[in-house]
Amino acid sequence: MMNLLILGGTTEASELGRALSSDRRFAATMSLAGRTRRPQIPAIPTRIGGFGGVEGLVRHLTQNRIALLIDATHPFATQMSANARAAARVSGMPLLTVLRPAWQPVDGDHWILVDSMPAASEALGVTPRTVLLTIGQKDLAPFAAAPQHRYVLRSVDPPPPEALPPLVTVISARGPFRLDEELRLLRDHGIELVVTKNSGGSATQAKLAAARALGLPVIMLRRPLVPTDETIGCETVGTAAEALAWLARRHAASPRGE
Numbered sequence: 001m002m003n004l005l006i007l008g009g010t011t012e013a014s015e016l017g018r019a020l021s022s023d024r025r026f027a028a029t030m031s032l033a034g035r036t037r038r039p040q041i042p043a044i045p046t047r048i049g050g051f052g053g054v055e056g057l058v059r060h061l062t063q064n065r066i067a068l069l070i071d072a073t074h075p076f077a078t079q080m081s082a083n084a085r086a087a088a089r090v091s092g093m094p095l096l097t098v099l100r101p102a103w104q105p106v107d108g109d110h111w112i113l114v115d116s117m118p119a120a121s122e123a124l125g126v127t128p129r130t131v132l133l134t135i136g137q138k139d140l141a142p143f144a145a146a147p148q149h150r151y152v153l154r155s156v157d158p159p160p161p162e163a164l165p166p167l168v169t170v171i172s173a174r175g176p177f178r179l180d181e182e183l184r185l186l187r188d189h190g191i192e193l194v195v196t197k198n199s200g201g202s203a204t205q206a207k208l209a210a211a212r213a214l215g216l217p218v219i220m221l222r223r224p225l226v227p228t229d230e231t232i233g234c235e236t237v238g239t240a241a242e243a244l245a246w247l248a249r250r251h252a253a254s255p256r257g258e
């Protein structure tokens, strides 16, 4: 058996965990940051909490005799991904990144592309608007600093009250969301603008189709860029199925592989 560590927190990581739970070639462990109150625990051994930076991750890999590292964190989890790349370099460990493709605009979309949350907040303008925020719980400060707008904030867990803008309705919900649900949400709250990150994936994509159908602008946070030199030696795939194929190739090529 090959020991592998999956850095999780995404649908793809959970899919991978499910597929590996009955695969006798691998002993997989899932790692979660511990951000959500009721995480969806996969059917494989799971550890929760940070490692303590690159050094802590390298130590964890060594102590647990990990042979393969899979970074299946969210496209915006930049710190964890950077740590994974650094730890893989230091320890000479094969690293696979599972990065779901970004959403692309289609005919009828009106996206305003931004590179930061302060820029997203600025793009709302000075005139009071009703805004749907689907950006998670972090990074709310720029919106709290634009208190003229009325916000509807949807996240898995409610953010701490002190982080919230004054005029806010908080909706705690976990995807996947259907188009009819998203249309109802936008209509019922009189949403004029949507703010989101380009997370990609199908679970939360329906809001984009709903905004398109209602002719609403979407302020879209672009994905962070990864320095090219950091990606050398790391392979990237877009789906859990491709990650399984990569694992199968690695196992077959290992000294004790089939």
Ligand code: NAP
Pocket: 007, 008, 009, 010, 031, 032, 033, 035, 048, 049, 050, 051, 052, 053, 054, 056, 057, 072, 073, 074, 076, 077, 078, 079, 080, 081, 083, 135, 136, 197
């Ligand atoms: P981040 O800013 O990149 O990571 C900050 C620190 O949290 C890391 O340095 C690490 O601490 C710890 N950490 C993050 N992911 C971890 C994991 N899977 N296992 C163990 N420790 C982890 O990450 P984030 O943006 O806060 O995201 C946290 C988690 O939520 C990730 O697992 C991500 O996949 C998931 N998520 C994030 C987003 C998003 O928009 N950012 C959306 C959905 C889900 P140490 O340095 O101490 O190791």
